[in-house]
Amino acid sequence: MYAPIATTLFILCIGVHSLYAIPQYTLLTGNRCINCHVATQGGGLRNELGWYSRSDAALIPPTEPAIAWLYSSHEGNDYLDGKLLIGMDVRVQHTRSVFSTATSRSTFPMQAAINAAWKFGDEVVINGGINLAALQFGDRAAKRFPGQQPAHLSAIIQPTHDWPSIRVGYFRPTVGMHYDDHTAFATNLVTSISRRPFIPPNWAEGGAEITYETPLWLTLQAGVFGSGSLRQVTGPDGSTSLIDGSGPTATARAVLWPKLFEDKVNTWLGASHLANGGLGITSVFAGVGLMDVASLMIDNSMVQRDSSFSTSNLMVELMVSVHEGLMPYVRYEQGAMQIESGQASRREFAESVVLGAQVFPIPFVELRPEYRIWNTSLPGHVGRWNLQLHLYY
Numbered sequence: 001m002y003a004p005i006a007t008t009l010f011i012l013c014i015g016v017h018s019l020y021a022i023p024q025y026t027l028l029t030g031n032r033c034i035n036c037h038v039a040t041q042g043g044g045l046r047n048e049l050g051w052y053s054r055s056d057a058a059l060i061p062p063t064e065p066a067i068a069w070l071y072s073s074h075e076g077n078d079y080l081d082g083k084l085l086i087g088m089d090v091r092v093q094h095t096r097s098v099f100s101t102a103t104s105r106s107t108f109p110m111q112a113a114i115n116a117a118w119k120f121g122d123e124v125v126i127n128g129g130i131n132l133a134a135l136q137f138g139d140r141a142a143k144r145f146p147g148q149q150p151a152h153l154s155a156i157i158q159p160t161h162d163w164p165s166i167r168v169g170y171f172r173p174t175v176g177m178h179y180d181d182h183t184a185f186a187t188n189l190v191t192s193i194s195r196r197p198f199i200p201p202n203w204a205e206g207g208a209e210i211t212y213e214t215p216l217w218l219t220l221q222a223g224v225f226g227s228g229s230l231r232q233v234t235g236p237d238g239s240t241s242l243i244d245g246s247g248p249t250a251t252a253r254a255v256l257w258p259k260l261f262e263d264k265v266n267t268w269l270g271a272s273h274l275a276n277g278g279l280g281i282t283s284v285f286a287g288v289g290l291m292d293v294a295s296l297m298i299d300n301s302m303v304q305r306d307s308s309f310s311t312s313n314l315m316v317e318l319m320v321s322v323h324e325g326l327m328p329y330v331r332y333e334q335g336a337m338q339i340e341s342g343q344a345s346r347r348e349f350a351e352s353v354v355l356g357a358q359v360f361p362i363p364f365v366e367l368r369p370e371y372r373i374w375n376t377s378l379p380g381h382v383g384r385w386n387l388q389l390h391l392y393y
Contacts, residue, residue, distance in 0.1 A: 022179070022180050023177045023179065023287060024287075024295045024327075027295035027296075028266070028319075028321055031049075032216075032257055040221070041221075044087070044152075051076055054360075056363060057360055057363065058361060058365075059325035071363065077393060086115070086393075088113065091109070092389045094386065094388075097384075099193055099195075113129060115129035123158060125155070125156045126155050127153075127156060129151060145201055146200060146232040147200035147229045151170075152169070154167050154169025164212040164213075171207075172202075173249065173274070174221050174272065175283060176199075177270075177297075183195065185313040185334070185350075186283070188313070188335075189311055190313065190337070191348040192348055193376075196235075197233070198242060200229075205229050205249060206225065207223055208224060208225075209225075217258050217259075218256060219253070219255040220254050221254075222250075225251070227245075230243055231246065236309055236348070243276045243279050244278065245277060248276070250276070251272065251274050251275075263291070265288065265289070267286075267287060280303070282301070283300070285298065285300070286298050294318065295317075299316075300314050309338060313336075317329055324360075327357060328355075328357040329355075329358070330353070335351070349376065350375070356370035364393055365391055367388070368388040370386045371386075
């Protein structure tokens with residue numbers, strides 16, 4: 001089976017990335033995040049449907065004689081009569097920095113994560129995971145993203161399917177849409193010489209969140225959290241914290257999921273807001289997808305930190321499903337930031353065009369080649385190609 005190979009890489013890899021849900025799939029399939037993931041916000045551990053939906057998604061199916069031996073135990077990620085769910089994600093990337101012409105190309109692990117959940121019937125689910133990225137020490141500790149955490153653990157309680165669910169514990173607050181690319185402008189403060197996440201990979205806070213999703217076309221969420229992890233996140237100068245003090249963090253999110261033309265067209269439209277003292281993060285997002293054919297997403301994320309700085313980031317992405325194992329895409333991103341420093345101020349501008357594809361040669365293996373063209377306030381353009389290997393279960 002494929003699992004021993006993935007397990008070996010899991011042990012070897014210590015990464016700096018987090019797996020998020022893929023909103024493009026919701027537009028291509030008509031499923032909400034909760035349909036394929038244990039947590040309502042998506043990302044992390046896949047449930048039974050999430051596992052099966054990608055188990056045969058490949059250019060070469062698992063029944064092909066040449067690879068059939070890899071999938072002889074190809075049954076699912078649930079065990080002990082469905083009470084235990086297990087998932088894993090390993091990512092390795094080959095790339096070169098866009099911020100320096102002196103850097104050389106390198107290959108490094110991005111992620112080595114394992115997640116699990118235990119079901120106490122349909123009413124209570126305990127969901128947790130380990131992030132080896134935040135367990136780095138010595139010289140490698142400097143490579144961690146500020147605010148990144150080593151683990152998450154929470155209980156999801158929902159007495160009946162008609163009731164709201166309550167999630168309590170240490171986990172990622174729901175803000176915006178969750179993308180599986182931590183370099184996306186939607187979660188970063190971007191300048192001519194740096195890119196710093198304001199929503200870091202593997203971010204987690206202690207708190208509680210309530211979610212109401214009884215109508216298939218609506219998601220409403222609100223939460224109250226601590227601020228210990230967010231306090232570690234820095235602004236564009238790389239030294240000043242995004243927040244002052246240790247006050248609570250409040251979040252709210254609403255998403256509409258209408259289906260049109262006899263369910264052939266899937267859409268979502270939503271907004272979210274995070275507030276903590278002088279910090280406000282607002283996201284407005286929309287998407288439309290033609291079932292099993294193509295998806296188009298638009299996202300505008302805005303960050304305001306008192307009078308220190310403000311930023312507005314726009315992202316537009318088009319993905320085409322040529323085959324369930326081949327999905328090319330093009331993404332345009334633009335970031336504009338106003339920074340105030342004493343009596344002086346400056347404006348930063350950056351934009352990028354990304355040409356790439358999600359390629360699944362065999363089940364549970366993804367190759368993601370990309371070419372990024374980067375333009376900033378500085379003269380000239382920068383072009384870089386990258387290749388990512390993703391092993392998942």
